[in-house]
Amino acid sequence: MAAFAFEQSLNAIQLGLTLFLLTAGLTLTFGFMGVINLAHGSVYMIGAYVLAAVSLRTGSFLIGIAAALLTTGIIGLLLELSLVRRLYRRGHLDQVLATFAVILIANGLTTWLFGRQPIQLDIPSYLSGPLRLTADLSYPKYRAFLIALGVAIAVLLHIVMGRTRVGMRVRAGSTHRELVRALGVDVRGLFALVFGLGSMLAGFAGALIAPLQAVEAGMGDQIVILAFVVIVIGGVGSVRGAFFASLMVGIVDTLGRVVLPFLLKSFTAPAVSTALSIGVSSTAVYLLMAAVLIVRPAGLFAGRA
C-alpha cells in the first residue's frame, strides 16, 4: 500500500509538471502581452504531430523532439508577426475570435494532412518499459523521464526569469506591462521572443505527451482550457504561480480519481460512489479555482498591481 501511495504521488506530480510545460508559456503571453491565445492548445497539438511524423520517418525520437521544438517555435513567431501583433491593441473579444479561428484552421489542416485516424508513434526503446525501484515498486521509465524534464524546465525557467536581463524584463512586464513600455524597452522584439518561446514550450509539452496519448486533431482543445484554469489559479503572468497551480491541479485531479472513489465506497453503494466521484473529480479543478478566487480574486501568486 505504501508503494501504491508513492506511485500515485508520482502520478500526481507528473501530471502537474506536464501541465506546467503547457501553462508556463501561456501565462507569460497572457500576462506579458495581455493576449488571450486560445490557439496555444493547437501549438501543443502541432508539437505532438511533428514529433510523431518526424520520428516515424527518421526513426529517431530526439530528432523528432528537435523538429517539434523548431517547428512550434517558428510557428509561434509567425503567428506573432502575422496575427497576434495586430491583436495587442484590440479588445479581448477580437483576440478570442482570431485565436478561435486559428484553432479551427489548425484542426482542419491537421486532418487534411494527416487524416482522421490518430497517428502512429512508439516510445524509443531506451525510454520504454518500467523502471524498477524496489522489489514491489516500479514506475514507467517514460513518466520518470517526464518528471525529470519537467523539473529541469522549471529550474531553467526559474534561472532565466530570475537571473537574466531578458527574464527580468519579461517578469516585470508580465505584471506591470505599462511600466516596461514606459521604460522604452523594445517591447515588440521582446513580445515576439516571448511568444515564440511560449509556443515552443507548448510544442514541447505536446511532443513529450504524444507517445503516451492518441495523437489526433483537436487533442489540445480541452487541455488548453485546463491550462487557463491553472493560470487563473496561479495568477496571470506568474511563472511561479503556474508552477504551483499546475502541481495543485495534478494533485487534486489524481486525488479525485483515486482517493475519492475509495472514500465514497465506504458509505455509499459502489455504483453510486464511482459515478459520484467521477462527477466530483472532473469538476474538482474548477471548484479549486472557485475557492481560490473567493479568497484571492487575482490568483495565488498575482503581482501587486
Next chain:
Amino acid sequence: MIRLIPSTVGLALVIAAIVLLPGVATALHQPFWISIGTRILIVGIAVISLDLVVGHAGLPSFGHAAFFGAGGFTAGILSVQAAADPSSALLQLIGSEAAVSWPLAAAVAGLFGLLFGALALRTRGVNFLMITLAFAQMLYFVFVSLPTYGGDEGVRLRQTQHLFGRDISDPLVFYYVVAAMLIGTILGMRMLMVSRFGRVLASCRQNERRTRFLGYRTDLYLLLAFALSAAGGGLAGALMANHLRYVSPQMMSWFQSGEFLIMNVLGGLASSYGGLLGAAAFIVLHETFLSFTEYWEVVLGIGLLVFVFANPGGLARLLADRR
C-alpha cells in the same frame, strides 16, 4: 465611434423577414427553411441575451453556453421525469406545458447566472473571461458525468409540448411561437437599453470606476445584467430542447460559448437585434461550408480571421481593454 444604432426601420425589416420567412419558404418549395429558421431564431435569442453582458455592460463573458445548456436540461429533465411517471398530473403539467417549463428553465439558468456572476464579478477583463469559461466547463463536466440524463449522449424529450394547453409541435406553429419570443426579446432589449438600468450598464462599460464614484453599486447592476442574460440563454436552451426534442452537454461546451461570442461580435455589439443577424450569418455560413467540404473548419476559420481584420477596431472597439 462606429455603432450599430438600432433603427426603427431596421427593426421593421427584421421583423418583416421573420414573419414572412415561412411563406417565402413554402412559395419557393424550400419548406426545410422553417426548421433552420427556427434554429436561427432560437440561437438569436441566446446571442441577444449574451449581448446584454458583452455588448451593453462590456463584460467579456465566455460561458454563455452554460446557461443555454442549463435551460435546455431543465426542459429536458422535466420532460424525462414526466415520461417516467405518467401517473403524476403535476409532472405531466410541468413537463409538457411550455408556459410552465420555459419560465422555469429561464429561472434555473438565471439562478446559475446569479451564482456564477457573484463569483466571476470579483474580477474584470481577462480574468472575468476565463472564470466564466471555467464555470461553464464545470457545469459541462457535471452533466457529462450524469448518466441518469444520458451523460455525454444526452436525452430525448418524450413529451409533446403544449403552450396554454395547445399543441405546438407542428413546425410552423413552433416557428411562430419562437418568433414571438424572439421579437419579445428584441423589444425587451430595446426597452432595457434606454432605461435607467440600461444607461447605468452603458456607463459601466465606458468607465466603471467613474460610475462607481457617481454612487452606483456597479457590482449589483452588472450582476443583475449577468443573471438576466443567463435567463435569456436558459430560455433559448429550453426552446432548443423543444425544437430538437433532444438535449446534450454539447450545448454547454466551450466551443458553443465561443460560437455565441463570435455571433455576437459578427452581428454587432450593444445592439438590439444584431445577435439575430450574427446568428443567421454564422449558421448559414457554417452549414454552407459544411455541405461543400469536409475541411469546412479551415474555410470558416479563414472567414473569421478576415472578418476580425477587415474591421479594424470595428464594432468590437466598444469593448476596449478595461479593468
Next chain:
Amino acid sequence: MSQPLLRIEGLRKSFGALAATNDFSLDIPTGETHALIGPNGAGKTTLIAQISGELRPDAGSIQFAGEDITALTIAQRVERGISRSFQISSILPEFTVLQNVAIAVQATEGHSFRFHGDPWRDPRVQDPALRCLEAVQLASKAHVIASELAHGEQRQLELAMALALKPRLVLLDEPTAGMAQEDARRIQALLRRLKTGLTMLLVEHDMDLVFALSDRVTVMVYGKAVSSGPPEQVRADPVVREAYLGDFP
C-alpha cells in the same frame, strides 16, 4: 466650536514599507475651501482615495458630518454627499456631455433598477443636468460626444458631474492638471464662483490657484501634515519653505 464637516484622525495607510499616509489628521469645517499641497509622492492621491472610499485605511478614522464613515462603501459615501473628480480626466467617452451629467443626476434618484422609461427624455433628469452644465459654462457643448471635448472642457465636465451629485463635500484631485495657463485660469474663475455654498478639498500644484482660492492650506510631506493654516501663514512657515516650497516667491 461647531462640528467640522470632515474630520480625519490618525489616518495610516502603508504599502509594504512605504507609509503613504502616516498618522494624518485634518478638520475641514463646512463651507471651507481647503487646499492640500505637497511634493509628488507625498500621499495626496492616496488620501483622496481613502476619503472617497476606494482604499481602506490601516488605522485611524474618517468622520463626515459627525458620522464615522471609515467602513462605508463608495456608494454610501456618495449618498452622504461626498463627490470627487479625478487627476486624470474620468468621463464617459461615448455619452454626450449632457448624458454624462444626466447619469450623475440619475444617481441622486436612489437606485436605478428601473427598466422602463428613458431617463434622457425625463425632464426631472435633464433639467438639473443642464443647470449643472450652465454652472460650469459648458451648456453650449451639451450635445457633443464627451470624447471630442478639449482637455480643459473635459475637466469642466468632470466638475459638472461632481456637482450634479448635490455634494456637501467635493474632493478635487488636481482640477487643472496638464492644462494650459489660460484654461487653468478659467477653471480658477469657475471654482471661485462655485466656492460659495460648497465645501471643497482641493489637491493642486498650481500655487496661484491654491493661494487665490483656499481658506486654509495643509502641506503634506511623506504622508504627514507638516503645516496647516491660512495661506499667508503657510507661505511664511519656514518648515514649509525648507521642506517643499523652496524659493517660493
Next chain:
Amino acid sequence: MGISAVKPHLAFLSAALAIGASVAHAQSPVKIGLITTLSTAGGALGQDMRDAFQLAAKEEGGKLGGVPVDLMVADDGLNPNTAKDIAERMLQHDGIRLFTGIIYTNVTLAIVPDLLRAGAVVIQNNTGPVELDGKNCNPNLFGSAWHGEAPGESAAAAANARNTKQLMTIVPNYTSGLEQRGAFKRGFKGQILDDILVKLNQTDYAAEISQIKLRRPEGIYMFLPGGMGISFMRQLHQADIGDIPMYAATTVSEQVTATVGEAARNVVGSAPWTPDLDNPASRKFVAEFREAYKRTPTVYAANGYDTAKLIGSALAATRGDISNIAAVRKAILAAKFDSVRGKFAFGASQYPVEDWYMTTVSKDASGTYVPHNAGKVLTAHGSPYADQCKF
C-alpha cells in the same frame, strides 16, 4: 444517374435550380439519404462506412439491386443541430424516404425519431441505441450492424472462451459506457475485481493504471472508443504489469492496432465480421475495398457495404418503388443478400441475429500489428430485448 460523392447543397441560394432539376427527372432514381459524420476528429468511422457503401453502388454502376440510386451524402459534423437541418432538408426538399449512415448516438437520438415520425425508413449501420430497441422499437427502424449491447456481450463471451477467472473493467462515465459494462457483466462468468470509471475523453490514465497494477487482474474489459483507447493502451504498455488481455469488443479497429503497434498486442476484440472471414462475399469485398482505397476495410466499412447490399435487395424486390413502405419493410426484413458476414437475419426488434468472432492481435509479415479471427464466440446472437418489441 450516378453517385454524387458529397453533394453540395447551397440551401439558401439554389432554390430555383433545385426546382428545375426535380422537374427534369421524371423517371428519378431512388434517393437515399446518407447522413453521417465525415468531418471533425470523429469522422474516421463515417468515412469508412461511406467508402464501402459507395463501393457497393459502384460495383453495379450506380445501381443497387439493379435499381438506379441517387446517393445523397451529407456530413453532420457530429452536431445534432446540423443533423436535424440536413434531415429536414432531405425529408422535405429532396423527398427522401430511405435513410442510413448515422454513426454517433447523439445524432441518432436527435434525428431518428423525427425521421420515423415522418414515415421514413431508417437503417442504423452502427451500434443501435438500446433506447430504440425492445419496447421502443419501431417498424421502420432497422439495425444492420448489431444491437446496442452486443459489443459488451461479445466481449464477455470472448473472456469466457479464454477461461478468465477474474478481471477489472474500465469504461467512461456515460450512457454507452455503462450500458456496455452492464452487458459485459451480465455475460461474464468470472469475478469482477473492481470497476473503474473514467471521465469521457480522459487522456491520462496513470492513476487508474496504478490501481490495476495493485489488483493484478487476469484481464481487463475496456470500452474506450477512439483516442481514449489508444491513450490507455499506450500507457498500460509502459507499466510494469505484464501481458494482460484487454477485452475491447469493437472499439479497437485494424487501423488502431496498426497505429498503436506493440502496445495493442494484448487486445482481444470481437466482431461479427473480420477481414479474414472466409466466405466468398467477404473475400470479394476485402479485395475490392483494398483495390479502391488502398487500405484494409474495418468492420464499420463492412457494415456500410452490407447496408448497401441490404438496401439493394429491398430495391430489387420492390423494383425501385419505395412509395409502398409496407412492401419495402417486408423486403428489408427478408434480407436476401450475400452478407460479408456469411449469414444475416433480423430478429423480432429488427436488429441482426448473427455470429460473433473473437480476434487476437499479432504481427503480420510487414511488421504491422493486425487482429486475426480467433474463432466464434457467439452463435446466432440477437437482441436480448427482442421479445419486448411489439409493433
